[in-house]
Amino acid sequence: MRTILKNAKRLLPSNKLEDCEILIEDKQIKEIRSVINEEADREIDVKGNVVLPGFVDVHIHLREPGGEHKETILTGTKAAARGGYTTVCSMPNTNPVPDSSETVNALFEKIKQDAQVRVLPYASITKNLKGEELTNIEELADLGVFAFTDDGVGIQTADFMLQAMARAKKAGASIVAHCEDNSIVYEGVVHDGKVSQSLHLPGIPPISESVQIARDVLLAEATGCHYHVCHVSTKESVRVIRDAKRAGIHVTAEVTPHHLLLNEEDITTASTDFKMNPPLRAKEDQEALLEGLIDGTIDFIATDHAPHAMEEKAKGMLEAPFGIVGLETAFSLLYTNLVQTEKITLHQLVEWLSIKPAEVFTLPYGKLEENAAADITVVNLNKNSVIDKETFFSKGKNTPFHDWKVTGQPVLTMVEGNVAYIDEEDIHG
Incomplete structure (x- = not known):
């Protein structure tokens, strides 16, 4: 299974954002380049959102x-x-x-x-x-x-x-x-x-x-x-x-x-x-x-x-x-x-x-680089929302942050290249 994340931005140590696309194959990140023009089984357009480890x-x-x-x-x-x-x-x-x-x-x-x-x-x-x-x-x-x-x-x-x-x-x-x-x-x-x-x-x-x-x-x-x-x-x-x-x-x-x-x-x-x-x-x-x-x-x-x-x-x-x-x-x-x-x-x-x-803890994760595990979190840094405990996926609703206004939200989570969560309003693919 080959997957390409298109139209992404990655975070540099300088805190600047850089355009990139990511090729995922065999549970790993195979390539990170500005543009990837290769065939894939699936393309996911992340619409300019930020890819993070x-x-x-x-x-x-x-x-x-x-x-x-x-x-x-x-x-x-x-x-x-x-x-x-x-x-x-x-x-x-x-x-x-x-x-x-x-x-x-x-x-x-x-x-x-x-x-x-x-x-x-x-x-x-x-x-x-x-x-x-x-x-x-x-x-x-x-x-x-x-x-x-x-x-x-x-x-x-x-x-x-x-x-x-x-x-x-x-x-x-x-x-x-x-x-x-x-x-x-x-x-x-x-x-x-x-x-x-x-x-x-x-x-x-x-x-x-x-x-x-x-x-x-x-x-x-x-x-x-x-x-x-x-x-x-x-x-x-x-x-x-x-x-x-x-x-x-x-x-x-x-x-x-x-x-x-x-x-x-x-x-x-x-x-x-x-x-x-x-x-x-x-x-x-x-x-x-x-x-x-x-x-x-x-x-x-x-x-x-x-x-x-x-x-x-x-x-x-x-x-x-x-x-x-x-x-x-x-x-x-x-x-x-x-x-x-x-x-x-x-x-x-x-x-x-x-x-x-x-x-x-010397885990081989937490990296957004070639040959690392394709564990990727995509965040929309401009998404405004209000925390609503009633919408939690968790059974627990016990939070002191209910009704807090926040900006920035994960919209796609991938574990070893498999989609674990996707916000369909933000991401399609």
């Missing part, structure tokens, strides 16, 4: 198996494709947990059956995510899991984390951590600050995150393991990670779109669409996150797409589950609020959505 999200929740009322592999990956994502990494807080060869192999089979984009699943660090017994990290790494995490809960003892890192290092695997010291969370549901006081809600202190990162970077130094920090949210965490990198420790980190674009002051009512973990922090934390992203302390952006059923989110701030969806809104929100406001460039955004996550 497919987005890579190393932190999403697909909920299946066990949470199909929230999301499935099918609906979650359809949402990913609509958002421009060609590779996503699914977290292991499912039922059953992928913590054995049997459950991991079953998950691989379900992914092969239903996924609309590439899904690389995590395995858990501890059995059943209980923090009581380590999984067989070496065996599961051999099966091809993406990395190891107990995302949703922090590893509470240094002993367990030290053992996990040592074994992961031996297996050539990464440890990915949700950092939270349960002894100082105090059953909080929002950031411990102005809003927790005004809404009379229990607060989560920022130190509960940063203290565990500080512990873990020293353990990573001792073991030589690649240690990756999920959804950084506080200025103290940024400082610890920056210092660790300066010391030569193999630590990397991610930040979410919602922590970049919102802070606690955006929570004006006790709406559970603003309940996520880690919570929206203070304005100075938000500013430190963007600064850390720009200076390289934080490596890239991941959505932490966390769908829940409407009836679950309707239980109120104290009882509703943590989490919001993000796959379908990430690019448009970040482009509108960071690129168009000239806080960052489009090339920087593409680095953080595509190039850097692939590089950090």
Whole structure:
């Protein structure tokens, strides 16, 4: 199957756009030239829109198996494709947990059956995510899991984390951590600050995150393991990670779109669409996150797409589950609020959505070049729209960004040359 993308523009490192056409064959990009005059089985006219390397999200929740009322592999990956994502990494807080060869192999089979984009699943660090017994990290790494995490809960003892890192290092695997010291969370549901006081809600202190990162970077130094920090949210965490990198420790980190674009002051009512973990922090934390992203302390952006059923989110701030969806809104929100406001460039955004996550985890994706996988996201940078949660492909409608006006939208997503999503209003072919 030979496909040519006609009338495209590609982004140069200078942030200029250059006319191009792309020939795709055998799941790869065969040629990128200004004009390609060759025969093909299919031509897709992208009408002057911008071709980018497919987005890579190393932190999403697909909920299946066990949470199909929230999301499935099918609906979650359809949402990913609509958002421009060609590779996503699914977290292991499912039922059953992928913590054995049997459950991991079953998950691989379900992914092969239903996924609309590439899904690389995590395995858990501890059995059943209980923090009581380590999984067989070496065996599961051999099966091809993406990395190891107990995302949703922090590893509470240094002993367990030290053992996990040592074994992961031996297996050539990464440890990915949700950092939270349960002894100082105090059953909080929002950031411990102005809003927790005004809404009379229990607060989560920022130190509960940063203290565990500080512990873990020293353990990573001792073991030589690649240690990756999920959804950084506080200025103290940024400082610890920056210092660790300066010391030569193999630590990397991610930040979410919602922590970049919102802070606690955006929570004006006790709406559970603003309940996520880690919570929206203070304005100075938000500013430190963007600064850390720009200076390289934080490596890239991941959505932490966390769908829940409407009836679950309707239980109120104290009882509703943590989490919001993000796959379908990430690019448009970040482009509108960071690129168009000239806080960052489009090339920087593409680095953080595509190039850097692939590089950090040595994935052969996130590249728009000849002989690379034909994972391509086409975006219409001029398309204006209003975020409408009722139109989401995801089962989850839990977003604080409903009714936000945005510019810029993925209109075509291709995985290994196959169309995973197409906006028929913009693209024909």
